[in-house]
Amino acid sequence: MTAVGNEQTSYLSDRQCFAILDRASEDLQKGLALQAFLASIALAALRPEEARVLRVRDVELVDDGTGWLMVHPQAQERGEKDSDRAGTVRRVPVCRELAAILQEETTRRDLRPDDAIFVLDNGRPLTAQVYRKTWQQARVAALQAHELNSPLGRHVSALRDARIAAWLKNGDQTAGHILAVAECAGMSAPRLAERFANCLRKPTRDEIPWARLEAALALPEPTQPTSTARRP
Template identity: 30%
Template sequence: MTRQQRHQEGARSSGRPAGSEEVALSADVRVWKISKVKSKKAPYQLRWTVAGKVKSCSFTTVALAESRRSELWQAMRRGEGFDVDTGLPESELRAAVAKANAKPDPNWWEFSREYMGVRWRSTAAKTREGLADSLATVAIAMAGEGAKAPEPEEVRLAVRWAVVPAHRGEEPPPELYPACSWLSTRSLSLSALTEPRVLRDVHYRLAFKLDDAPAAAETYKRRRRGFNTAMEYAVQEGYLAENPLAGVKRPGVSAGGGVVDPRVLVNETQGRQLLTAVSYVGSVHRNRGRRLVAFFGCMLYAAMRPAEVVGLEKARCYLPETGWGVLTLQETRPVAGKKWTDSGERHDKRGLKSREAAQDRPVPIPPVLVALLRGHIAEFGTAKGGRLFGNERGGLLGSSSYWRVWQEARELALPPDKVASPLARRPYDLRSTCITNWLRAGLPVAEVARRAGNSPEVIHRNYAGCLDDTEEDNNRKIEEAMGWGGPSASGQ
């Protein structure tokens, strides 16, 4: 290799542009013998030249000076070029550049705030809240140890406050100050996740609640998904060499979340009784329940998600006097909390789930729901922005409001044993009932998925156990297949 080739190769290796004077490499190197100078601290001096420029360094002992002289000679024998400015051989120059460019090893507190700051602008409010919950859950395992370590709940609240970008630079609330102060200095570093013990503790926190009871399968999946995306960012930024979560399974319990429990489904009579009971909730003058009969009807007869019903506008409803109508869904208004939304409102404004922002979803609705919606508009009109449903002041309907009405309606409509059962315990169970009814009616899975706003895979996975789930139906099918009972059996 010629001197010029070594110069160019060394410049490339150092990560600097070749040809510039400050990074020029040269093979013209001479190392002098060690000399003694008048210095009490470092009396032994080593001198060498690179392209005629004299370099020197001093040492406290002659052994150290000889060792450094040997390193320079070995670099010369390997044919390395030397940096004209610093006098360092190529290998040392590359190491110095790598060290200067190396990423720090932030603790979990610093990393969580950095990651949320990067993700904030491109994510919805509910996603932000979910990510914050994942980071806060992991923070419990990464909090460090000590006599004054904060309690898990204090850690969770402190991290959820700290990761909001708007809070950066602010003093934490007084009740969170001790935990924030501890975590900012005592949290484990990100590299600690490469230790099996720490990773096991983190994974346990993802899968279990603070009282050590197993978390719901969906909760675990959401937390793990948030932690996984954070680890992918850590790898991308060079903090970690690989994702520590890869290949780690949930400890102790199966994560089969999302599958619908047949016990939550209502039959036709129960559905009508529940909607009637909703109309009786609240005083006659305030109409607290009557305002929500059609709201719950949209879930029972159109499989709409609650956030989709909250955002439903009159302009997107085709409600003929007779026959089937159509609701064209395009907007959702999920509740996330003021600190997670860009607007500072409790409700976020988003497109449909798993769809492009401007994409809509037409849903045919039966005459019974058409009648409910026409009656609602005739009695209550519309809320602000042309929405069909609002609170008593015309604002966005909060989840706590319709949840309380639903719980009161269950007690009015159902006998005590059913009230204590999982039957329609959540308003969302009405959506599950509608999807199941469509499947039982024989609609193709792809069409059910289109109307419900899911993928066919999700419908297959979550609703398979809800079809033909009654013992009487199953027993009758067995009797028919085996030729037991009925006229054919009596003739044998």
């Protein structure tokens, strides 16, 4: 069972994410578009505002069924301000599952390159008010009583947090890995490490390369002054 804490240290499990997504798709009036929208947050760790403005031209699919998203900066969710990444367009990898969802939605509605991907079937935009209301209803239907009384999954951005946490936990957690996750999430590495500190494996005392650290921090040996012969 997922440990319930505060929003900074507790994340939705895969079971909980899929349960909420399934419930959200039951809304017949906005189910397909909303399900695709939420999937883009859950599988690519997008901010809701970033996902909402995605256009067909922002999706690059390749022959093996994966692809990339060109994510443009938008107003960030609460608590995610990161001046180091402000104004940066980033490339986010697309897994096969998300690629299939995006392609199906594009084909279903016969979208053109400049069209927004996530628009309700009646032509109305997918506003924050719409997806937040559906999210809350799906959360109530999918989670257990003790989970509902906690901050777990209280906001749609919980899908993003769960994906970032999974990226961090399912890797070697080297500096390169953490930097790659930070880049995909649109955050600086220090901000990522601060917010998802509980997802980072803490090395044991024996794993810390003390000798190399001491060597790196050691002061250079003093050099002897070179004597110069005086002229007579």
